[in-house]
Amino acid sequence: MTGSRVVALGHYQPERVLTNDELATMVETNDEWIQSRVGIRERRIAAADEQVDEMAWRAADKAIANAGLDVAEIDYVVVATCTAIDRSPNIAARVAARLGLGNPAAIDLNTACSGFAYALATADQAIRAGAASKALVIGVEKLSDWTDWTDRTTCVLIGDGAGAAVLVADADPGVGPVVWGSVPEMSDAVRIEGREGPFQQEGLSVFRWATTQLPEIAKQVCEKAGLKPEELGGVVLHQANLRIIEPLAKRLGAVNAVVAKDVVESGNTSAASIPIALSKLVEKREIPSGAPVLLFGFGGGLSYAGQVIRCP
Numbered sequence: 001m002t003g004s005r006v007v008a009l010g011h012y013q014p015e016r017v018l019t020n021d022e023l024a025t026m027v028e029t030n031d032e033w034i035q036s037r038v039g040i041r042e043r044r045i046a047a048a049d050e051q052v053d054e055m056a057w058r059a060a061d062k063a064i065a066n067a068g069l070d071v072a073e074i075d076y077v078v079v080a081t082c083t084a085i086d087r088s089p090n091i092a093a094r095v096a097a098r099l100g101l102g103n104p105a106a107i108d109l110n111t112a113c114s115g116f117a118y119a120l121a122t123a124d125q126a127i128r129a130g131a132a133s134k135a136l137v138i139g140v141e142k143l144s145d146w147t148d149w150t151d152r153t154t155c156v157l158i159g160d161g162a163g164a165a166v167l168v169a170d171a172d173p174g175v176g177p178v179v180w181g182s183v184p185e186m187s188d189a190v191r192i193e194g195r196e197g198p199f200q201q202e203g204l205s206v207f208r209w210a211t212t213q214l215p216e217i218a219k220q221v222c223e224k225a226g227l228k229p230e231e232l233g234g235v236v237l238h239q240a241n242l243r244i245i246e247p248l249a250k251r252l253g254a255v256n257a258v259v260a261k262d263v264v265e266s267g268n269t270s271a272a273s274i275p276i277a278l279s280k281l282v283e284k285r286e287i288p289s290g291a292p293v294l295l296f297g298f299g300g301g302l303s304y305a306g307q308v309i310r311c312p
Helices: 031-038 052-067 091-099 112-128 203-224 242-252 270-283
Strands: 003-012 016-019 042-045 076-080 105-109 134-142 160-170 179-182 190-192 199-201 234-237 292-299 303-310
Touching (some): 003 112, 003 270, 003 303, 031 242, 042 160, 052 134, 052 160, 076 091, 076 112, 091 134, 105 112, 112 134, 112 160, 112 303, 160 270, 179 203, 203 242, 203 303, 234 242, 234 270, 270 292
Parallel strands (some): 234 292
Antiparallel strands (some): 003 160, 179 303, 190 199
């Protein structure tokens, strides 16, 4: 059966850098408090007129260019986001229009922070089913639109940006089986409710779940891919909190892997965090081409999803 592989990545982040010291002038906090609890040093914040579809388009345009493809070849676009303001048209359709694509299938998907892994799995499955041949997968968020900047428990976390991947059909699959699911009793742990929001979360509950339950699920992803954790060349978890990422990678046993820690300079960008972090690692050539990389997202819903891919 034909599978898919990731052939290129791209990312985009806004110009404005919001440091912890600047945040301390806006809300009662300080750099030491933030770094000791979540490991974040700074984050990027989009301009007021910089919209979700624009950031998605910029990341996608870079990914397509890196893939060396003609935009007309893209026949499937899936965008993972939980921060689109408009209900219709969806972000995927707007990105397709900006890129000048032909007539691709265009859908949005919302599982918040696990969104990119979900979107990647649906694109892979569309290709496996013969419904697509070249797919564009995007994770994008403008969490700053939905943030209460007087709430130090949430405003210190968030960042804006977009990351994208191009998948193509291949007889030698480079995207492994997905392991995905949810924890219904924790469906309210991460919330953006109503027309105004704001972003809210039960941080301690999510932290406890991630540090206790996630390692075993991540090991299942490796098993489905036919790998042992020590064979991984990279680990890219949702960049929620450095205090979650570091112990998880250790408990997983990925002793030879490069572990993405982009949260330090980008903050939590929800569905955009995995593709931004992975794109940066690939751009810097920190993970060898062809090396197995674990992707794993978790967040609102409470939903989770993960797969092993071969690094482009």
